[in-house]
Amino acid sequence: MFANGAPCKGGVMIVYAVHVKVIPGREQDFIEATKRNHENTRLEPGNFRFDVLQNAEDPASFMLYEVYESVEAVTAHKETPHYAAWRDTVADWMAEPRRGEKYDVIAPTKGSAW
């Protein structure tokens, strides 16, 4: 269910905003690796979104906007081969440690809106 108690298809809707800064010159490599992660993650049954975004003022900064149906779906994502491949591929390109922020959903509350 949502933070406000409204029901959604199974579990608790969870949003992660993951902030990434890559070292100069690795922007395009990061984009390609993350697009592959996007495509595979969107096929997971518990994943609702995996938006890959590049900061308009700082092209070396990215945000991944990930939405999952439940804590279990997040755990399942972390156990996939595509997540492990992405994590290992991008590891040397990080200019600083990734920073993940976890959010509860206030709106929208309709499951169909995700």
Added chain:
Amino acid sequence: MFANGAPCKGGVMIVYAVHVKVIPGREQDFIEATKRNHENTRLEPGNFRFDVLQNAEDPASFMLYEVYESVEAVTAHKETPHYAAWRDTVADWMAEPRRGEKYDVIAPTKGSAW
């Protein structure tokens, strides 16, 4: 179109992540005012998303995840009565200035994914 050149319905897809910190005790007031803004903004033809999110570790911190079809749609949003009402209503509840980050979309690139 999208940052990668793929076409989408009119204009350039734009994401804003707006970070808000409210003064203690105003969390629920902010949520109610922002839900009204969410509902009205989602009726704008150029708006694709307006997710209202509360930080799971710090309930006084919020993120608004706003997606628009074009620069023109962002401008139109800023001219609506519901935006002005929200801005004026929440003004005294801010613990610090709002911080907006503008992003280009890398993925998804299908218009139907928004």
